[in-house]
Amino acid sequence: MSENVDTSTAPRRIGKPASRVSRLFESKQLGWAAFAIAVIFPFLIANNYAMNIATTAVIFVLLASGLNIVVGYCGLLDLGYIAFMAVGAYTAGIVSKAFEMPILFTIPAVVLMCILAGLIIGGPTLRLRSDYLAIVTLGFGEIIRLTANNLEITGGPSGIYGIPGVELFGVDLSNPVPFYYFCVVVVGLLVLGSARLGRSRLGRAWRFVREDEDAAEAMGIHTYKVKLAAYIFGAIWGGIGGMLFASHLSAISPQSFVFLQSALVLMAVVLGGMGNTRGVVVGAVVISLLPEFLRDMGNLRYVIFGVVLVAVMVLRPQGFWPARAYEPEKDGPGKDDGGTGPGAHGGKRSRRKKMAPASSASNAGPATGEDG
Numbered sequence: 001m002s003e004n005v006d007t008s009t010a011p012r013r014i015g016k017p018a019s020r021v022s023r024l025f026e027s028k029q030l031g032w033a034a035f036a037i038a039v040i041f042p043f044l045i046a047n048n049y050a051m052n053i054a055t056t057a058v059i060f061v062l063l064a065s066g067l068n069i070v071v072g073y074c075g076l077l078d079l080g081y082i083a084f085m086a087v088g089a090y091t092a093g094i095v096s097k098a099f100e101m102p103i104l105f106t107i108p109a110v111v112l113m114c115i116l117a118g119l120i121i122g123g124p125t126l127r128l129r130s131d132y133l134a135i136v137t138l139g140f141g142e143i144i145r146l147t148a149n150n151l152e153i154t155g156g157p158s159g160i161y162g163i164p165g166v167e168l169f170g171v172d173l174s175n176p177v178p179f180y181y182f183c184v185v186v187v188g189l190l191v192l193g194s195a196r197l198g199r200s201r202l203g204r205a206w207r208f209v210r211e212d213e214d215a216a217e218a219m220g221i222h223t224y225k226v227k228l229a230a231y232i233f234g235a236i237w238g239g240i241g242g243m244l245f246a247s248h249l250s251a252i253s254p255q256s257f258v259f260l261q262s263a264l265v266l267m268a269v270v271l272g273g274m275g276n277t278r279g280v281v282v283g284a285v286v287i288s289l290l291p292e293f294l295r296d297m298g299n300l301r302y303v304i305f306g307v308v309l310v311a312v313m314v315l316r317p318q319g320f321w322p323a324r325a326y327e328p329e330k331d332g333p334g335k336d337d338g339g340t341g342p343g344a345h346g347g348k349r350s351r352r353k354k355m356a357p358a359s360s361a362s363n364a365g366p367a368t369g370e371d372g
Helices: 020-026 028-044 048-073 082-098 103-125 130-150 176-199 201-211 213-218 223-249 259-272 277-293 300-315 358-364
Strands: 324-329 350-354
Touching: 028 048, 028 176, 048 082, 048 176, 048 201, 048 223, 048 259, 048 277, 082 103, 082 130, 082 223, 082 259, 103 130, 103 223, 130 259, 176 201, 176 223, 176 277, 201 213, 201 223, 213 223, 259 277, 259 300, 277 300
Parallel strands: none
Antiparallel strands: 324 350
């Protein structure tokens, strides 16, 4: 006597049930709450120093979201990312002063120069992997800084001064509060764009490459083109961040683009949670603002800052807010396994969110990371 068992109603939950705190962090309302806090911040602390620090933090968020495309989504270790910020800042400064135009009109030139820099550097180097790529990008960052330090057009060690502020439709936005709001809008749109990229078909290809490049290539993904696309998108984000930085300070010099800045941006991505846009935003805010909160402690603040970072990475190595991963799941006997990779055909599929960092996705088959 055979016994038919209905497996369609079997429990499918993977991992522990989400707590209220977890559901809160997964909700879109949290993103809107963060945006609302950014909007009302000038009304809470109305002084120019605080506004300048807040604007710098917002620009830092943009840099971290750009590097997250390269490192978090695609898994390319870039140790010279600040070089793209330098390319954008110097392009905006040189073009705006040479042609006496508002700095916003330099955006096409900034984007083109960053794409060109991404192609020149990424073209030959993205065929490398692992440590070799990291070493080359580190060298690229130093080459850009030393070049700016020795060229006459970039002002040499003195840099470029008198860079115009932002003017939009005849309205001067160079004052601290208007410029802060302008940065919040621009950075908010670009951060949202990076999150959408991560959920797109290209974003899934990036994650396949990150988890197993050989397997991704075997499944028909052109890994070189996919990596180059990530590198160029990251370059554009960094270049626009450089343009905002140049307009914010009205002056730039090679000392603004040292390796330490690249390390801090990378730290924000790792600390926040690689591959998760919201986590990266949190990491960027912490990295940029924590030293300011400790400023009254003098040089001791650097020791405290380092101890806090080490403690966080030891206690929570996956970051504040790690990306989740999709795990394919069978939909009953004889059904398709619900693979999400290229070439998966037919059958009803179902997939559930796995409560695990994206860094462990390689242990779960062809899983693609989820942005938040």
